[in-house]
Amino acid sequence: MSELAGPVPTEVSDRVVAAPAVRAGDRGRLEELDALRGLAALGVVVYHYTTFYQSQHGHLHPLGFGFPAGNYGVHLFFLISGFVIFMTLDRTRTAADFVVSRFSRLFPAYWAALLLTTLVVHAIGMPQQRPDAATFVANTTMLQEILGFEDIDGSYWTLQVELFFYAQMLLWFVLRQLHRIPWIIAGWLLLVLAYALALRQGWHFSYTTRVLLNLLYIPYFALGILFYRLHAARGSRRANIALILASLATIGIAYEPVYFVVGLSCTAVFALFLGGGLRWLRHRLFLFLGGISYALYLLHQAIGFAVIHRLERLGVPSLAAITLALALALGLATLLNRWIERPAMRAIRQRWQSRRRAPAA
Template identity: 60%
Template sequence: MHKEASPSSRVVELDALRGIAALAVVAFHYTTQYGQQYGHTTPLGFGFPPGNYGVNLFFLISGFVIFMTLERTRTAMDFVVSRFSRLYPAYWAAMALTAIFVYLLGMPEQRLSLRDLLLNLTMVQQILGGEHLDGSYWTLQVELFFYAQMLLWFALGQLKRIHLIILLWLGLAMGYGEVVQHRMHFSYLARELLILRHIPFFALGILFYRLHTRPQENRLNCAMMGLCLVAIGVANPPVFLWVGLACCGIFLLFVNNLLAWLRGAFFVFLGSISYSLYLLHQAIGFALIHDLERQGVPSLLACLLTLAIVLALASALTFVVERPAMRKIRSWWRANGLQLKSA
């Protein structure tokens, strides 16, 4: 194992990986999914199906980062405020921008009822029976349910038993997979709340964090990574096993400090806007591509112009809303949290 990188450089590299994964998802949506769902007026002649699996890399990154964060967190409310400030202000602003675009330029099927729009404010609209304003929002619910599970274990003081917790997760995931393979009924609510199809990816991220910080556990962590891959293969279609292996390969490079080139300025910037880019790209992008193609712009140029517009919007959202709101909320909590908790 190479010398451990500093915490700050580690976060920079993970943010850069998020940015690359977000760009891969954008490429998939603008080429492959748009072509399948609506059809480009002039076929592109290519697509990027692997970009669909960028979200699985997100899940590994979240597992790594959330466990690292909780190890440094004093109280449950500190974690709640941290996650709220990171997620919701940018999300609500992105929702407003997306609604403006889809109601002015979008296709009829993109426009939701007022009820569904209001449900989208929660970020868990799918479990509440609502439709997503942007198709990419489904992963946010998955992330929130992972945070909730981790917060519960943290509040119970059980994160020191994380290997047993992961074994429980993997057992449930494999049980779900076996039930589905035998065409038996499995509770939708239990599957979604426990994120059984995705929890092995989060577990891999946690195990890579342990591998990186606790070399004395290497054999145990490597063995459990193998179990995670088995669970992925049982709980998901076969392609996800290859996705899991690819994500593990990327993280092996990362924990061995072989991704230092991701600290370059371009990747740092891409990482900094990755959340806003993910929030804004799909519904707005589809509306823009459709409108540009309708005006006679060639499909490839329409995709490139849309990408440029969405990158500009994501940059504005990051530096005008996301970062200032996060700083203000966290500063307020640091100044007032102790008084509120003792009140």
């Protein structure tokens, strides 16, 4: 998911680092990104409960419709992540500040959702949903895939993608190379093309390189970074636009055609955002969805599938079962956001700020 975690405005107003003042109008514009995240998360949920559930398990009462487009909400998450993470590093003083910021935003809510999901699927889930202890422990790291374990919730695969992107951006920050991000993006795109060529020719390409550098998704993160640079007037406008076009071309060459359409659609959405065409997304309903989007993403799939499966076998029509599962996911996400995600983030950041302010012994 997604810059998946938490509302974008909090990244500015509640950050753990000292930073330049936000320009007039930025907060409202960032609220639009937050709302986009919420809509993307909702699209992923509807896709999973309709199209994906049907393909994996089969609804007892066929719906007659699906929402396959929701599957590509994660790509919009990746653009938002590129935008927000580069913005965060642009305003961050130390690597430790960034690590605390990311940890406080991601892990407390994730661990709570992981525990709740595990309890629910063991109680009412399908047999194949129930993880063993080793799988649970591996999942606490968010790196279960590279460790060789299954995701307890199928949506968790994006979290590893996000972590590796954060780690790489932090590395460039520590090396003081973020001002060379256009060249770094050009290098990413060349590596993506090299990977695609190797795949088509049957040549070996390092799995570790592909995973650590996110070569399946890095053009989407690059697009987000480039739109932030346009938004913040960083670097040459022509160069940023040229790299946006190069990123889209790389997606079109390296990936299946549908992903070019996805990239083009996400680019159009961000162009509207920068042009002020998404102000209608500042409605409180969309902002509410944005606020709970991370919790919703973490909680919806495994728990929702268990609920749908159980309700359908109790005779509840599939559409009603989906509606009830969606209502439950939204309710749980609201509670997780209110009682764990936001309080834990505040507490960790306040403690970090206190430690930074404390005089040396």
